Amino acid sequence: MAFLSSLVNGLSLGSIYAIIALGYTMVYGIAKMLNFAHGDVIMVGAYIAFCGAQYWGLPPVMCVLTAMLVCTVLGVTIERLAYRPLRQATSLAVLITAIGMSYLLQNLALQIWGANPKSFPVDLVALPGFTLFGGQLRISGVTLVTVLANIVIMAALTFFTSRTKLGKAMRCVSEDRGAAELMGISVNRTISLTFAIGSALAAIAGVLLCSAYPTLQPTTGSMPGIKAFTAAVFGGIGSIPGAMVGGLLLGIIEILSRAYISTELADAIVFAVLIVVLLVKPTGLLGKQVREKV
């Protein structure tokens, strides 16, 4: 039963990773850049929701919506100011800028909210949990909401990218930017839209993450961010189902190694998995092979 309980925890953490990984994978697929600051957008989202509940007295749904709104604006602004001017630059330059952005967000949060960890209001996601097998397996409300949110988001995104006009435009841009532009798709607007969706998802992930692990500080987002990127690479970067598979597997691996191998080494094991996957299948589990052209 302990194993099953770990598995449920892993599923919950994995769902959070999957939602974060979606942001990475969409941006990487379309803008061909690793948005290092994505993890810190999560942190900002969590802080906004925290402020909404603690200081502004908003109802839970409004807290989440406010966080999503702020993060969307933040994500689009970051893209406009820092990444768009570097559209033609080398990937090294873009990556260093993104790292700079990540540090900027962390340190701004440090100046605004201070270094002391805030305890996140756990009752923000207030749904009664339930027990199975005569009280041996407890599934909390947060876990339930997290897994459900993950499924809903995944279904909505799959529908969006495969059926709607904007979603199809996104896929076009990711396939061939030049050709998409010739077909009359506004590349800049599509990339902005991608950042907006990714950042809104980050806000949701932030709230869910802090509901499950309720300590909030300026560095809260960086480790889950890096692990979620790992998950995105694991599942095959650029692929939406890949992000889901990668996130869930990574969450389960992390929780199981924490329970059965060693707490200290759990992170090391997660990263070792990434390295092994990249060596065996460099495009990830569900990624597609891209030929290099001279």
Add this chain to the structure above:
Amino acid sequence: MNAKKKRLIYNLSTYAIVVIAFAWCQFLLNNGGMTRSLKGQLVPICCWVIMAVSLNLVVGISGELSLGHAGFMSVGAFTGIILSGWLQNGMGMADETLRLVIAIAGGGLLAGIAGVMIGIPVLRLRGDYLAIVTLAFGEIIRNVMNCLYVSVEGRGLHIDFLNPSLPGKLLLNGPNGAVSVSKISTFTAGFILVMLSLFVVLNLTNSRSGRAIMAVRDARIAAESVGINTTKYRMMAFVISAVLAGMAGALYGLNYSTLVAGKFKFDQSINVLVFVVLGGIGNTMGAVVAAAALTILPELLREFSTYRMLVYAIVLIVVMLATNNPLLKQWFSNMTNRARGLVRRDKPAADGEGGNPA
């Protein structure tokens, strides 16, 4: 001929900056013109300069973004501490200089081995993937160091994983790190190591191998098609950089009485990256100056220290935008050309060749 001369002047002035800075610090030390806190910063400055020079070899010369450089420093530091502690307590070696030399050499060697082990998988990847995997390796090294326990008993060493109850004198105590390290690092050793790393990197960049490394950076496929073994040269840059970082780590570790693995977090790798970017990617002299200046500055401006990382972040973004955005680049080159034009009008015969003002 001209390019050769220019290179010679560049190399010599890089060495000269270090020598003059060292002589000046020695002068201040002998005359008591240096504050206590600045004195404590002398060895760390040397370490960060070496780190910047070595990371510049990977990021600037070889063109790969490595985000796990602090991991190699960590390997070097803990190897150095263990070696020095073993020689002192197990072998009864009293000579501090010899111990320091062995510790630094050992730190460099083990970091080099780690570099080979990490380089083989990492260098199969490119670009963002390479960056994220080096980051992952840095984190793995930190996690593993946190679980490592080493003690010395008699002439032997006990090394164990996740098991703190070891016989004898504990050198490395898991998450509590190294304790009661004998501080044997000296500023002179730091200076020699800086000169050594400059010698290695500057000579490498101006050699056949260095040109091959840069060719792989600029056009990998073209380099491959003229018969350059790309893996070999990327590996060469990566491993040399790891060795230098390990040496810097040993020097750094033996400068403090305690050291924890948490000291070499991802943040430190970014710190070194800021030195490299600010010094001008690929510019060794710039890396030296930036590393030294940015290590001293927060020490001099105490009140500035809360904003240090904030300013670093802004600097990182602004420098990248200014050097990589076509519009901003044009604007900057117009400005410099205009400034040059002004100077030329003042002193008409100052500069023979040089570019025409646009």
